Amino acid sequence: MSAAALSTTCTVEFGLGNLAGTFQRHFLCCRRFSAFPWHDLDEAVKLDSSLVLNILHKTILHPLCQKYPPSQQYRKQFLLELIKKYESTGADPLDELYDVLAEVLNAEETYKCHKSYLLPSGDSVTLIENVAIISEGTTGLVTWEAALSLAEWSIENKVYFKNRSILELGSGAGLTGLVICKSCSPRKYMFSDCHSRVLQQLRDNIQLNGYSLNTEQENQTNILKEIGNEKKTAISVIELNWELVTEQQLQNLQADVIIASDVAYDPEIIVSFSKVLRKLFNCFKDGRNLEVFVSSTIRNSETYNLFKKTLDIEGLMWQVVPDHKKIFFPYDTHCKIEMLNIALKVK
Known part of the structure; x- marks a missing residue:
């Protein structure tokens, strides 16, 4: 094979591998179908129809999906689209595709689904989320873009979290905190919210990701410790009402890093x-x-400007934090996301 032909072959194989990986990341976290690179797949399967089988094994048949599946409806629609792409190549039928579709069609649909996010370390974070975007009067049962962006920033800026005591205000489904606990080695991490359903889901998600409930009590909260980790991060789930909590109660938490995402919308x-x-x-x-x-x-x-003005009224100042460089999770990166580093005004 000539050097030029070898180069072309390597480029195609590298591109196909990247495409399968993109489908995997999008699928495991239940990205909307319009965000998938279907057009690229149309072109790629003309070169290699086996790419569809590769994608099948990286998505529906991936161990994470087998253990923590997305909704039945989501898996069904994804498979139907994948089958359509394969059939368009005119290749011999793949029995495995139709066998998997039959299994999915026979699966029971529930109001909950799993979303899994792959970390650069090779680990992953899996969440139970509600199929409805807003459920029972709270937006905390799903993960929003700003939380994903903050999680990515934390991976690139571990120095702010390593061996620190962190309080997250409005933790929602828990994605950011779980990423930090798995990637940044904090000494202590306190998830918090004020809705009982969100708090229960937080506990479920924490345990789902390899953390077990410990009988030890601290600050009247349950402490969770990671299994198999010598330097265990103490993790607590706290009911925290911003309007009612006192300074003394906050001081008792002994946090030295505070994070929050998507709290400036109302x-x-x-x-x-x-x-x-x-x-x-x-x-x-x-x-x-x-x-x-x-x-x-x-x-x-x-x-958002009201948020900044309100901070000013409270005697707080801020500066915009530079964007992180790498995108690890699939989400709408075209929406405007900004992170502030907030501090006390200098008198």
């Missing part, structure tokens, strides 16, 4: 969130030893 929430941040700074002498990072999807510029 004027009422903005006010209570800004006030609880000020209370946290009051727990420290001059507030100088507290690191605060807040990631937000800017859906409405007026609401």
Whole structure:
């Protein structure tokens, strides 16, 4: 084989491998179908129809999917589209495709689904999420873009979290915290929210990811410790009402890093969130030893500007944190996401 032909073959194989990996990441975290690179697949299967079988094994037949499957409807629609792409090549029928489809069609549909996110380390985070976007009056049962962006930033900036005591305000489904616990080796991580359903889902997701409930009590919360990890991260799930919590209660948590994502979408929430941040700074002498990072999807510029003004009213200042360099998780990177490093104003 000539050098030019070898180069072309290697380029094609590398491209096909990347394409299968993209389908895998999109599928495991239940990305919407319109975001999949279907057009690229149309072109690729003309060169190698076996790519469809490769994608099947990286998605529906992947061990994570077998253990923690996405919704039955999602798997069915994905398989039907994959079969359509394969049949368009005119290749001999693949019995395995239709056998897997039959299994999925016979599977029971539930109101919950699993989403799995692959980490650069080779590990993964799996979440149970509600099929509905907003359920029972809370947005905390699903993962939003700003949480994914904050999780990615944490992987590139482990120095802020290693051996630190972290409090996450409004943890939602728990994606960011689980990524930090698995990637950044914090000493202590405190998930928090105020909705009982969200708190229960948090506990479920934490245990789903290899953490077990310990009988030890600390700060009147259940402490969870990672299985098989010599340096165990103490993890707690806390019910925290921003409007009712006192400075003394916050001080008892002894956090030195505060993070939050997608909390600046409603004027009422903005006010209570800004006030609880000020209370946290009051727990420290001059507030100088507290690191605060807040990631937000800017859906409405007026609401986001109100957030910044409210921080100012509470005596807090901010600076925009530079974007992280690498994208590890599939999500809409075209939406505007901004992260602020918030600090106490210098008098």
